Amino acid sequence: MDVYATLISTACFIILSILLLIFLMAIVSRKSFKHVITEILFELRYNIMGTLSVLDDWVLREKEISKELLMSTxxxxxxxxxxxxxxxxxxxxxxxxxxxxxxxxxxxxxxxxxxxxxxxxxxxxxxxxxxxxxxxxxxxxxxxxxxxxxxxxxxxxxxxxxxxxxxxxxxxxxxxxxxxxxxxxxxxxxxxxxxxxxxxxxxxxxxxxxxxxxxxxxxxxxxxxxxxxxxxxxxxxxxxxxxxxxxxxxxxxxxxxxxxxxxxxxxxxxxxxxxxxxxxxxxxxxxxxxxxxxxxxxxxxxxxxxxxxxxxxxxxxxxxxxxxxxxxxxxxxxxxxxxxxxxxxxxxxxxxxxxxxxxxxxx
Structure with a gap:
């Protein structure tokens, strides 16, 4: 559970950092307000999805699959x-x-x-x-x-x-x-x-x-x-x-x-x-x-x-x-x-x- 708590805390920090970074980059690049909001909302979804995928990778670690593989010479x-x-x-x-x-x-x-x-x-x-x-x-x-x-x-x-x-x-x-x-x-x-x-x-x-x-x-x-x-x-x-x-x-x-x-x-x-x-x-x-x-x-x-x-x-x-x-x-x-x-x-x-x-x- 400590690992998951650390991972979730890190993910929250990452997501907040992303939002701030995107907003600052948008100001510098002079993107339209609509573009900025659209990008922030999509990046939020994207990084939540990525975090969940990382969790899946931790929980569903690859098993030994050699016995399931067809011979291929x-x-x-x-x-x-x-x-x-x-x-x-x-x-x-x-x-x-x-x-x-x-x-x-x-x-x-x-x-x-x-x-x-x-x-x-x-x-x-x-x-x-x-x-x-x-x-x-x-x-x-x-x-x-x-x-x-x-x-x-x-x-x-x-x-x-x-x-x-x-x-x-x-x-x-x-x-x-x-x-x-x-x-x-x-x-x-x-x-x-x-x-x-x-x-x-x-x-x-x-x-x-x-x-x-x-x-x-x-x-x-x-x-x-x-x-x-x-x-x-x-x-x-x-x-x-x-x-x-x-x-x-x-x-x-x-x-x-x-x-x-x-x-x-x-x-x-x-x-x-x-x-x-x-x-x-x-x-x-x-x-x-x-x-x-x-x-x-x-x-x-x-x-x-x-x-x-x-x-x-x-x-x-x-x-x-x-x-x-x-x-x-x-x-x-x-x-x-x-x-x-x-x-x-x-x-x-x-x-x-x-x-x-x-x-x-x-x-």
């Missing part, structure tokens, strides 16, 4: 953003399970150095290919997918992991808000382009191939603003992040339904890895108030954050549990809006139109 896994943070730990666990791992990242050298590090640590199983991709660029995603399709005929596990969080408002070369583009849109396009290879893996192995979208509890307060999808009128960093994470889950649910309706052996899952101490928090304004040591005290380590993703990749229990949201290696409820089939369809059709895709999974 000879399987092929592709992960985006696998060179640092949670992604790097996922790569390590994939290699330990003797998979061939394809890493899609912005810096190929970093990916190669990571693999050398794991070999030096004594991990001899598995193999790796590293390719360059920038999820912020649709042309880069298309080029990456083309390279993969030329070399690989099937992909057993597709892990859409790369992501960014917060930061100033910025539009990509394609004209999209950067968090929406990186976290959702780029992965939507990549999944579309590689779906034939994922389907083929399920058909060949007679087991479900898997698509894992690494999302966040932030989706629970997210909304899809179709009228201002790129937040040009009103930009709140955490709100844009929450929108991108809700979009991922809506896409996961809709795609899983498509796969079921067409009798494809493809399971689609959304995973919340927990509140994890990674470089994603470098753009968080509270990071100036909270030292790295305090984050380490309350947040999960990247290694702990990787466990739920690995669970989604291999647990035999999920062969019949597709289309689920996983947190702390358990199937847990999503937000009410995430279950809305009407919203799932609307976002899917909106995205198809934006990307000029006529039929998903077919070029």
């Amino acid at each position: 000879g399987k092929i896994a592709l992960i985006t953003g696998g060179t640092r943070g949670i992604g790097a730990q996922v790569v390590k666990k994939l290699l330990e399970r003797d998979l061939h791992v394809i890493i899609g990242c912005r810096n190929v050298k970093s990916g190669q150095e990571l693999c050398e590090t794991y070999r030096a640590m004594g991990i001899k199983t598995g193999s790796v290919d590293v390719y360059q991709v920038d999820l912020n660029s649709l042309s880069s995603v298309r080029s990456f997918a083309k390279n993969i399709k030329e070399k690989y005929s099937k992909i057993n596990i597709l892990i859409n992991n790369a992501g960014i969080m917060f930061g100033p408002h910025k539009l990509t070369e394609d004209g999209y808000e950067s968090q929406f583009a990186t976290n959702y849109l780029g992965h939507f396009l990549l999944t579309h382009l590689l779906l034939p290879e994922v389907i083929r893996a399920g058909d060949d192995d007679r087991r479900y191939s898997r698509i894992i979208n690494v999302s966040s509890c932030a989706h629970k307060i997210g909304e899809i603003n179709f009228d201002d999808i790129n937040a040009k009128k009103l930009y709140i960093p955490s709100q844009a992040y929450a929108q991108s994470k809700l979009a991922q889950i809506l896409f996961s649910n809709y795609l899983n339904t498509l796969m079921k309706d067409s009798n494809k052996r493809v399971g689609v899952y959304s995973v919340h890895p927990g509140v994890v101490d990674t470089d994603l928090f470098k753009e968080w304004y509270l990071d100036h108030l909270m030292s790295r040591y305090i984050r380490r005290l309350f947040f999960k380590s990247p290694e702990a954050g990787s466990i739920s993703i690995i669970y989604a990749c291999f647990s035999h229990k999920l062969e019949v549990g597709t289309g689920t949201y996983i947190s702390n290696s358990q199937i847990t409820p999503m937000s009410v809006s995430a279950y809305s089939t009407a919203l799932q369809r609307r976002l899917f059709e909106f995205t198809m139109n934006e990307l000029n895709i006529k039929e998903f999974g077919k070029e």
